[in-house]
Amino acid sequence: MKIIITVVILFTFSVNAHFGLAEKEYFTGTKGKNLKIFNELFKSKYYFSSLPFAAEHIIESDKLDKDFEEKLEILVLKSGTNSLAGLSNRDLIKHNSPTLQLIYALKMFRMKKYKNSLTVAERIPLNNRFSPEALYVAGTSREILGDISRSKDRFEKCIKVSDSFKKKADKEKLKRYYTVLSESCTMHIARLYYKQKQYAKAIASYNEIPKTSYRWPYTLIEKAWANYYLEDFNRSLGLVVTYRSPLLSSYFFPESEILNSLNYFRLCLYDDSLATIDQYYKVYKTKSDELKKIVLPNKNSHTYFINLVFSSLKETESLNPYIRNLVTQIRKKVKFSVDLVSFKKAKNELKYLNKRKQNKFTKYLINQVQNSINWRTQHLNHYVKKEMFTFINDIHKYSYEMFNIKLEIMSKKRNLLYSNKELISERSRGSLKNVKMTMDDDFWNFDGAFWADELGDYSYGLKSNCSTVKIDKKVSKR
Amino acid sequence: MKYLIIFMICTSSYAQNKNVIVEYKKYESFDLGNLEVKGQLLAPGDLSVKERDRKVFERALYERFDFNTESKKDIRNLR
Numbered sequence: 001m002k003i004i005i006t007v008v009i010l011f012t013f014s015v016n017a018h019f020g021l022a023e024k025e026y027f028t029g030t031k032g033k034n035l036k037i038f039n040e041l042f043k044s045k046y047y048f049s050s051l052p053f054a055a056e057h058i059i060e061s062d063k064l065d066k067d068f069e070e071k072l073e074i075l076v077l078k079s080g081t082n083s084l085a086g087l088s089n090r091d092l093i094k095h096n097s098p099t100l101q102l103i104y105a106l107k108m109f110r111m112k113k114y115k116n117s118l119t120v121a122e123r124i125p126l127n128n129r130f131s132p133e134a135l136y137v138a139g140t141s142r143e144i145l146g147d148i149s150r151s152k153d154r155f156e157k158c159i160k161v162s163d164s165f166k167k168k169a170d171k172e173k174l175k176r177y178y179t180v181l182s183e184s185c186t187m188h189i190a191r192l193y194y195k196q197k198q199y200a201k202a203i204a205s206y207n208e209i210p211k212t213s214y215r216w217p218y219t220l221i222e223k224a225w226a227n228y229y230l231e232d233f234n235r236s237l238g239l240v241v242t243y244r245s246p247l248l249s250s251y252f253f254p255e256s257e258i259l260n261s262l263n264y265f266r267l268c269l270y271d272d273s274l275a276t277i278d279q280y281y282k283v284y285k286t287k288s289d290e291l292k293k294i295v296l297p298n299k300n301s302h303t304y305f306i307n308l309v310f311s312s313l314k315e316t317e318s319l320n321p322y323i324r325n326l327v328t329q330i331r332k333k334v335k336f337s338v339d340l341v342s343f344k345k346a347k348n349e350l351k352y353l354n355k356r357k358q359n360k361f362t363k364y365l366i367n368q369v370q371n372s373i374n375w376r377t378q379h380l381n382h383y384v385k386k387e388m389f390t391f392i393n394d395i396h397k398y399s400y401e402m403f404n405i406k407l408e409i410m411s412k413k414r415n416l417l418y419s420n421k422e423l424i425s426e427r428s429r430g431s432l433k434n435v436k437m438t439m440d441d442d443f444w445n446f447d448g449a450f451w452a453d454e455l456g457d458y459s460y461g462l463k464s465n466c467s468t469v470k471i472d473k474k475v476s477k478r
Numbered sequence: 479m480k481y482l483i484i485f486m487i488c489t490s491s492y493a494q495n496k497n498v499i500v501e502y503k504k505y506e507s508f509d510l511g512n513l514e515v516k517g518q519l520l521a522p523g524d525l526s527v528k529e530r531d532r533k534v535f536e537r538a539l540y541e542r543f544d545f546n547t548e549s550k551k552d553i554r555n556l557r
Binding site for chain 1: 531534535536537539540542543544545546548549550552553554555556
């Protein structure tokens with residue numbers, strides 16, 4: 001106990017000493033003071049306060065030393081890549097610094113300048129801690145530009161490098177982060193196969209992502225599309241139905257409903273397809289309307305949406321159960337958690353700055369950190385708002401596509417009537433005979449319960465209803 | 479000779495200008511059964527309609543060619 005108290009006292013003393021040195025440097029104003037103030041503030045763990053001095057040093061210096069580069073890495077990890085994205089493009093790439101190169105690559109990617117993004121991302125050495133992210137960005141840029149083979153190579157390297165960093169990582173959180181990166185790159189390889197219409201290979205890659213992964217629920221819909229194009233409609237239906245499991249209740253995928261309807265349509269089970277469409281209008285229209293009621297009156301607010309996420313689950317549930325689920329889904333996103341951690345750290349730092357003796361230096365730091373917090377609040381608020389608007393827009397987009405399927409079914413039914421034919425059976429019954437199985441598969445009948453270990457392995461057993469028969473109608477004479 | 483031909487043409491046209499009374503038959507009957515028409519039959523004997531399927535137009539339903547939107551979102555949500 002004594003040791004802990006001693007360590008805490010020593011740490012507090014050290015923090016104050018470094019902060020004092022930074023303060024002294026600020027008022028004396030010697031040459032290269034920005035680097036000195038940055039170093040002292042960094043040592044005293046005032047990361048957000050040190051940001052403007054780091055930025056000034058990057059702008060004014062011609063070369064960054066190794067020590068600064070190492071501190072910059074930590075600073076970006078603590079405060080996020082957006083903290084220094086405001087620097088000019090020239091300043092970001094002039095130093096050959098991997099940390100600044102990653103910031104530049106991400107900035108270019110957001111600006112849709114994929115070629116610039118990949119050129120700089122590929123310069124980051126493989127032994128740098130940001131290399132998995134850099135390879136991920138480069139691979140995705142190439143994926144969008146259609147350079148499939150090189151893109152695949154970058155993703156494979158990303159998996160390899162992430163796994164080696166994961167082994168070296170001492171903290172559980174960091175291990176998890178590299179795992180997510182590795183799984184994300186695997187998912188992108190699957191997407192590359194999908195893009196090339198190699199659906200079986202895409203499915204095999206999706207299957208490499210474990211069910212415990214954060215990415216796994218997102219693979220289901222993509223795997224279902226791959227099965228749809230392989231014409232294994234039963235498997236596609238089985239994958240989509242997984243979202244009905246209580247364990248995945250917070251995941252909304254309006255697109256899964258359209259795929260559901262298309263699968264029934266391809267099996268010529270028109271009534272089932274129409275039932276899915278009607279269900280879509282009933283369920284999602286209400287979701288969209290209720291969400292609109294909340295979102296639209298607050299669309300110009302800079303804090304409403306972030307407060308919505310910060311509020312308790314009970315409060316959001318009372319507002320609307322769908323909003324609670326949507327908020328849960330947003331909270332699970334890596335970007336949101338990382339930004340939220342930075343936001344909380346910045347707030348904490350501001351609290352400590354306010355406790356200090358107020359002078360020109362502390363007032364300057366308070367102003368800088370306060371601006372950073374305001375910007376982060378708006379950023380997070382915008383992120384949540386965008387997610388909600390995307391959801392509403394998706395519902396409308398798929399609603400149009402659903403209507404198109406409905407028209408096509410009506411047209412098919414009319415054609416059958418004109419040609420005096422009907423589909424072979426009114427309703428196909430599910431049977432294991434209709435399930436496409438591999439050597440490793442073993443199926444049981446679904447008895448109404450979703451078991452966690454079975455999630456994602458379901459298949460329907462519906463027989464295609466597409467054969468037609470002539471109708472022998474007895475026409476009564478009048 | 480030349481003068482003789484001119485004289486004959488003039489005489490003939492003069493004769494034509496005279497009032498000619500043409501008398502038609504008041505009654506004439508045709509025995510259609512005995513009529514015989516010589517030639518080849520070119521058209522089919524009875525009316526025929528060729529059967530063909532109705533042209534079926536299909537709507538372009540929703541397709542998923544890639545997941546580029548999701549991939550872009552992944553990077554935007556990276557850090």
